[in-house]
Amino acid sequence: MHAMRNFGAAAALAGLFALPLTAQAQGVPGGAARGAEEGGQAAGPLGAAAGAVVGGVTTGVAGLLGVDQRPRFREYVIREHHPSFRYGGEVRIGEVLPARGVRFYAVPREYHVRPGYRYAIVNDRPVIVDPRSRQIVEIIE
Numbered sequence: 001m002h003a004m005r006n007f008g009a010a011a012a013l014a015g016l017f018a019l020p021l022t023a024q025a026q027g028v029p030g031g032a033a034r035g036a037e038e039g040g041q042a043a044g045p046l047g048a049a050a051g052a053v054v055g056g057v058t059t060g061v062a063g064l065l066g067v068d069q070r071p072r073f074r075e076y077v078i079r080e081h082h083p084s085f086r087y088g089g090e091v092r093i094g095e096v097l098p099a100r101g102v103r104f105y106a107v108p109r110e111y112h113v114r115p116g117y118r119y120a121i122v123n124d125r126p127v128i129v130d131p132r133s134r135q136i137v138e139i140i141e
Contacts, residue, residue, distance in 0.1 A: 077126040084121040
């Protein structure tokens with residue numbers, strides 16, 4: 001029994017080191033979901049819980065845009081002069097934007113954001129959005 005727990009702990013630890021690489025381009029919600037799935041496969045429920053936390057935290061730091069791309073992307077958005085959508089809720093990762101009124105714009109290829117994602121200006125803040133779910137996946141500060 002003791003050996004089984006040690007194996008489970010080792011598998012969970014190995015899974016945690018692999019998660020940042022697989023979750024990096026997913027955004028926080030995707031990273032957490034992917035981390036939970038992979039952690040669960042490696043070490044059961046405990047691994048799923050740990051994987052969700054690590055996957056979410058890792059992608060929250062890494063995000064869709066690289067750290068070096070954020071200032072350039074922010075400058076790009078400012079130059080474009082798109083109108084800002086006034087949102088009554090909190091602008092935060094995971095927030096689902098309303099179906100009406102928000103305009104999404106294509107992210108230029110040079111920023112290497114995963115295909116399909118768009119950006120919007122919400123309360124004067126540029127955000128990356130998954131247009132299928134309308135969910136904010138990254139806030140560009």
